[in-house]
Amino acid sequence: MWLLKNFDADAVEMEGAAFAQTAQVNGIPFLIIRTLSDLADEKAEVDFEKFKSKVAINSFKVIREILKSLK
Numbered sequence: 001m002w003l004l005k006n007f008d009a010d011a012v013e014m015e016g017a018a019f020a021q022t023a024q025v026n027g028i029p030f031l032i033i034r035t036l037s038d039l040a041d042e043k044a045e046v047d048f049e050k051f052k053s054k055v056a057i058n059s060f061k062v063i064r065e066i067l068k069s070l071k
Helices: 003-007 017-025 048-069
Strands: none
Touching: none
């Protein structure tokens, strides 16, 4: 509830935290891109194979735009 109230957060990313902390401590720039496939309950109706392809395409688009901005 605290995250929702203070940051209007819809989700929390936990798995990348160790990576982010290690990169930060070592002064290495980083970007973590995550995608939500479901709400982590038994109602998930995602076809993982279709989802995997869509995520790959969307991630590519995001990274391509980031790289364009670095020129």
